[in-house]
Amino acid sequence: MLAVCLAAEGRARAQACCAGGTVVTPARLALHEDLALGVEVRARSNVGSFDASGRYASSDGVEQILEQDVAGSVRVTRQAQVGAVVPIVQTHRTAGTIDDWGGGVGDVALNARYDFLLATEALYWPGVALLAASTLPTGTPPDRASHPLAADATGAGTYDLTVGVSLEKARGHLFAGVNGWLTHRFARTISVGGGPAVNESFSARWTLLGVASYVFDDEAAVGLYVSMLDEGPATIDGARDDSTSLRLTTLGAAGVLPIRDLWRVQGSAFLDVPIASFGRNEPTGFGMTASLVRVWL
Amino acid sequence: MVLALALDVAASPPSPSLSDIVLRAHDGRTLALASLVPERRLTVVVFFSATCPCFAAHRSRLAALARELEARGVQFVIVDSERHAPGEPPPAEVAETGLPIWRDDGARFARRLEARYATETFVFDAAGALRYRGGIDSDRRTLTPAPRAYLREALASLLEAKAPPLASAKALGCALRTR
Numbered sequence: 001m002l003a004v005c006l007a008a009e010g011r012a013r014a015q016a017c018c019a020g021g022t023v024v025t026p027a028r029l030a031l032h033e034d035l036a037l038g039v040e041v042r043a044r045s046n047v048g049s050f051d052a053s054g055r056y057a058s059s060d061g062v063e064q065i066l067e068q069d070v071a072g073s074v075r076v077t078r079q080a081q082v083g084a085v086v087p088i089v090q091t092h093r094t095a096g097t098i099d100d101w102g103g104g105v106g107d108v109a110l111n112a113r114y115d116f117l118l119a120t121e122a123l124y125w126p127g128v129a130l131l132a133a134s135t136l137p138t139g140t141p142p143d144r145a146s147h148p149l150a151a152d153a154t155g156a157g158t159y160d161l162t163v164g165v166s167l168e169k170a171r172g173h174l175f176a177g178v179n180g181w182l183t184h185r186f187a188r189t190i191s192v193g194g195g196p197a198v199n200e201s202f203s204a205r206w207t208l209l210g211v212a213s214y215v216f217d218d219e220a221a222v223g224l225y226v227s228m229l230d231e232g233p234a235t236i237d238g239a240r241d242d243s244t245s246l247r248l249t250t251l252g253a254a255g256v257l258p259i260r261d262l263w264r265v266q267g268s269a270f271l272d273v274p275i276a277s278f279g280r281n282e283p284t285g286f287g288m289t290a291s292l293v294r295v296w297l
Numbered sequence: 298m299v300l301a302l303a304l305d306v307a308a309s310p311p312s313p314s315l316s317d318i319v320l321r322a323h324d325g326r327t328l329a330l331a332s333l334v335p336e337r338r339l340t341v342v343v344f345f346s347a348t349c350p351c352f353a354a355h356r357s358r359l360a361a362l363a364r365e366l367e368a369r370g371v372q373f374v375i376v377d378s379e380r381h382a383p384g385e386p387p388p389a390e391v392a393e394t395g396l397p398i399w400r401d402d403g404a405r406f407a408r409r410l411e412a413r414y415a416t417e418t419f420v421f422d423a424a425g426a427l428r429y430r431g432g433i434d435s436d437r438r439t440l441t442p443a444p445r446a447y448l449r450e451a452l453a454s455l456l457e458a459k460a461p462p463l464a465s466a467k468a469l470g471c472a473l474r475t476r
Contacts, residue, residue, distance in 0.1 A: 032437060032469050122476035123380040172348070217350060219438065260439045297437060297469060 024211050024225050024254050026266035026291040027071035027083055031118065034075045036083075038293030040266075042067040045286060050279035052243040061095040063283060067106065071293075079116070085109045089139065093149040102152030106139040119168035119175065131164035131181065143190040158188040164207075175221065179209040183231075203232030203245070213254075222255040225268075229282075247280035249273040254289075266291040310465055312427040313409045320376060320399035320406065323389030328374070328399055330406075335423050338370030339455055341448070343433070344407060345377045345398055346415035347388050349471035351438045355416055358433060358440075360394035362449060369456055374399060378407035379474040404475035416470030418448050420455065428455055431466030 027038045046063040050056050067090075073083035090103030111133040119127035139155020146152060164181035187201035206229070213223025231246040252270035259265065272284035315330040322328065334340045343359065346352050363373040378401040381387050390397055401407055410419055410430070420429040428451065435445035451461035 031472060032467070117476075118472045120474055121472045123382060123474055125476065219350065260441075261437045297435075297467070 026293050027073050029073045029075055029081045032297050033295045035296040036073045036293050038071045038291055040069040040071060040289055040291040042289045043287050046283040047285050048274055049283045050281060052281055054277040054280045056274045056276055064092040066090045080114045082112045089154040091151040093151045095149055098148050100147045100149035100151040102147045104140060104152060104154045107155040108136045108138045110134045119170040126167045126169040129166040131166055133162040135160045143192045158186050160185040173215050175213045175215055177211050181207040199237050201235045205231040220257045225252045225254060245280055246282055248282040249278040262295055264293050310427050310430050315425050318406050320401055322397060322399055334421050334425050337372045338423055339452060340421045341371060341373045342419040343373060343375050344412045344415055344417045344473060345375045346379055346471050346473060349415040351470040352415045354438050354440055355433050356391055356394050363396060366452060371452060376401050376406060378404040407473060407475055413473060414468045414470040415473060417468035420451055429461045429464060432468040437469040
């Protein structure tokens with residue numbers, strides 16, 4: 001009888017207790033973590049772009065972007081956490097005979113998360129969280145860049161506000177999550193090359209992120225994700241411009257390795273899907289990320 | 298301010314009523330806490346999860362503590378308040394320890410104590426007063442050589458008729474699947 005009991009408990013599967021949610025968001029606080037500070041390197045090479053109708057074309061030039069982020073999150077209550085990301089963006093572009101390097105501080109991003117129910121707290125119900133974020137225009141927007149290929153542009157040039165919902169479920173070794181965000185980008189006035197000022201306002205932007213991962217007994221995890229971004233046409237000086245809508249679809253693989261409960265190393269590789277209609281008015285490419293995060297319990 | 302903090306740390310947490318709490322064993326035996334608690338000097342209630350790596354990591358420490366302090370009048374009650382899927386029978390014993398697991402159907406006891414995490418521990422004296430609540434120690438999943446041994450320190454103080462150094466401490470286990 002005792003042997004049967006011991007075997008039963010021994011067979012019990014470890015659960016995706018605490019690490020599943022950090023596969024694609026390394027600075028997010030997991031259960032019991034009160035503070036996280038990390039650095040992330042994101043390298044990206046753009047090899048083509050989508051036009052306004054969604055047709056993909058490869059590029060003759062070179063565009064490489066290296067982003068180095070400092071990220072932090074702090075727990076405010078048992079269910080709430082807030083965070084910030086400060087990026088340093090460096091860009092290399094070539095076109096014809098022009099070779100342009102530039103960079104600087106990018107747009108600072110703030111984020112918040114409130115977990116109503118954790119992914120492991122209910123047998124059947126998924127974990128539910130409310131997400132919020134904002135981007136501050138601390139970078140240099142393209143219209144204010146001074147380099148010939150605007151390699152010194154590091155930001156979008158406007159504030160934005162985002163609200164979202166996260167649904168996550170952990171069962172045994174498996175973890176799955178879907179996040180949806182709605183972003184409002186505030187209007188901005190741009191003036192290129194000293195020309196007349198133009199007022200630009202934006203349609204709402206939807207972003208969806210789906211992730212599925214496998215969490216090992218030591219809480220290391222590997223996963224796949226897909227993200228989709230879609231934004232309607234912008235309005236230029238009061239006139240809607242149907243050629244300005246945005247879309248981008250990205251596939252990625254990611255992994256996280258916790259080190260003695262206080263550190264985690266995270267990495268990912270991603271690819272923007274270069275298939276017609278999977279993008280619109282966006283550069284496409286591939287890249288990778290690597291992060292090192294220190295957490296405090 | 299410092300005095301207020303110190304008093305807060307030393308004060309016992311509010312004691313929940315145990316009078317109607319009955320746990321159930323794998324073989325159908327029942328355990329009424331109201332009659333069990335007065336039998337020993339101290340009763341340690343530890344919330345269990347079969348799937349929590351943090352609990353699994355602490356099994357041997359719990360077993361060692363239970364063996365070491367049994368003769369001094371300390372009893373351990375391991376409680377499973379989690380919901381189990383059909384075909385997922387609740388385990389009867391904590392592996393490698395021989396400690397029986399008592400079912401808390403409907404998570405009634407966990408709700409009474411406001412227990413949220415596996416490894417969360419509650420220490421009652423013989424009068425049923427709650428003297429400590431919190432983690433077993435300061436380790437989560439990775440065991441370190443010299444953690445802050447919250448539970449051991451609390452038990453040692455209480456066995457010497459002193460207040461525990463900390464009346465409550467952070468419990469670092471998995472969220473209990475009680476819904």
